[in-house]
Amino acid sequence: MAKIGLIFNGVWSHYALATAPKYRDLYELLYVHDLTAEAVRDLDALAIPFQSNQAVLTEKKDIIYDFLAAGKKVFLEGDSSTAWLDAQWEDRPVNNYWWVTDPTNPPVSDTNYDHPVYQGLTPRQACWHTHGVYTSVPAGAEILQTNAEGDVITWQTNRYGGTLLATTLDPIVEHGVQQITHLDNYVDRLTEWLSGVRPEAGRMTIDAAAYGVGAAG
Amino acid sequence: MLQALLISNGLQGLDKYYVSSDLMQYTTCLITKDFDPDLMPYDLLVVPNGSDHVAMLKIKDKVRAFLNAGRALVCCDGFFTAWVPGNQWRMDNSRRTMDVLYAPGTDRHHLLDNLNLDELNYSHGMTGWWACGYIEAAPGADVLLADTWQRPIVVLDEVSTAGRMLLTASGPLADVTYAGQSDSALVALYRNFIQLLTFSIVPAHG
Numbered sequence: 001m002a003k004i005g006l007i008f009n010g011v012w013s014h015y016a017l018a019t020a021p022k023y024r025d026l027y028e029l030l031y032v033h034d035l036t037a038e039a040v041r042d043l044d045a046l047a048i049p050f051q052s053n054q055a056v057l058t059e060k061k062d063i064i065y066d067f068l069a070a071g072k073k074v075f076l077e078g079d080s081s082t083a084w085l086d087a088q089w090e091d092r093p094v095n096n097y098w099w100v101t102d103p104t105n106p107p108v109s110d111t112n113y114d115h116p117v118y119q120g121l122t123p124r125q126a127c128w129h130t131h132g133v134y135t136s137v138p139a140g141a142e143i144l145q146t147n148a149e150g151d152v153i154t155w156q157t158n159r160y161g162g163t164l165l166a167t168t169l170d171p172i173v174e175h176g177v178q179q180i181t182h183l184d185n186y187v188d189r190l191t192e193w194l195s196g197v198r199p200e201a202g203r204m205t206i207d208a209a210a211y212g213v214g215a216a217g
Numbered sequence: 218m219l220q221a222l223l224i225s226n227g228l229q230g231l232d233k234y235y236v237s238s239d240l241m242q243y244t245t246c247l248i249t250k251d252f253d254p255d256l257m258p259y260d261l262l263v264v265p266n267g268s269d270h271v272a273m274l275k276i277k278d279k280v281r282a283f284l285n286a287g288r289a290l291v292c293c294d295g296f297f298t299a300w301v302p303g304n305q306w307r308m309d310n311s312r313r314t315m316d317v318l319y320a321p322g323t324d325r326h327h328l329l330d331n332l333n334l335d336e337l338n339y340s341h342g343m344t345g346w347w348a349c350g351y352i353e354a355a356p357g358a359d360v361l362l363a364d365t366w367q368r369p370i371v372v373l374d375e376v377s378t379a380g381r382m383l384l385t386a387s388g389p390l391a392d393v394t395y396a397g398q399s400d401s402a403l404v405a406l407y408r409n410f411i412q413l414l415t416f417s418i419v420p421a422h423g
Contacts, residue, residue: 010269012295033250051267053227097341178310212305215298
């Protein structure tokens with residue numbers, strides 16, 4: 001039975017991850033336009049990926065905060081609107097090729113590897129690229145990753161009841177895209193932290209039957 | 218001037234990639250729960266990278282009717298649901314991205330003119346950065362670009378409907394030139410298609 005609701009904006013990378021054999025029993029796609037409190041009631045966690053519909057999420061923010069108030073976990077990645085989040089996100093140019101052009105200067109300079117999602121990761125597995133930064137976060141939030149300028153990349157707070165983990169990394173989208181081949185390491189740890197279940201070891205595969213006429217509409 | 222309907226599912230920055238010009242006027246259609254746009258006032262339907270293919274599946278019959286009225290579609294995304302007439306995108310990660318190279322195929326309308334293929338093949342010396350997966354192309358459609366394993370990556374389909382479709386296997390395209398810079402391959406391919414739409418009617422309507 002799925003434990004993690006993946007808020008779904010109809011984007012193919014979201015779909016690719018949630019229908020991959022190693023993840024499909026743990027993630028349930030929740031189409032953002034059909035998102036209700038009833039749909040998330042029996043889940044342990046929500047994952048809000050990069051390329052989400054932030055305007056609709058703002059309309060439905062009570063569902064997210066009520067979910068947190070029930071003591072559950074929410075993971076938020078990529079860009080995010082301050083309209084529903086008590087934090088300030090700002091855009092920055094995405095650097096996909098720092099590891100080619102300037103490998104000693106990654107987009108994340110400091111990581112708390114004691115956090116369960118980051119335990120055992122190498123620096124390359126803990127950062128590939130970032131989509132902007134947080135210039136302010138909720139009071140008392142724990143800072144987990146920063147860049148060389150001191151801007152916040154990843155933070156976590158318990159002030160809403162459960163745990164909200166936010167990052168400008170985009171592990172769900174990029175793992176769905178499958179152009180970065182080491183992301184099983186991050187996403188498997190993230191999935192275990194969210195659900196309590198570690199996905200089967202090994203590289204993510206694709207189920208061809210999930211595409212085309214077999215795709216859930 | 219052509220009129221285009223740009224489908225948006227609320228992604229940040231989409232308007233920066235499709236900018237109206239003397240050739241094209243863009244109208245953005247924001248997807249809502251009751252998504253059901255009137256396509257017929259437009260010449261071109263643009264479904265950009267990162268789109269909502271659940272919503273597109275809901276209007277697949279409208280899309281087919283729009284195309285059968287001689288109109289055009291650009292979809293430069295992973296269309297995982299079955300809404301594009303005659304063609305289907307498939308995700309695949311069984312091949313190494315470092316082995317991906319695109320090669321030109323049939324190009325009767327010169328859509329690859331002025332396109333530097335190296336820009337699609339390499340970014341900072343790395344291959345496999347642009348498209349993902351491949352397209353199961355309609356029989357008789359033109360495969361403009363194929364990958365290392367001869368799988369269709371860019372398709373021009375003038376056979377499945379009475380209109381035209383330019384499809385990429387999730388390789389983004391754009392309609393914007395930045396401050397005097399030369400057009401990138403992503404823009405060149407798109408604008409060659411716009412030129413085709415502007416100056417050449419669909420053969421079925423000739």
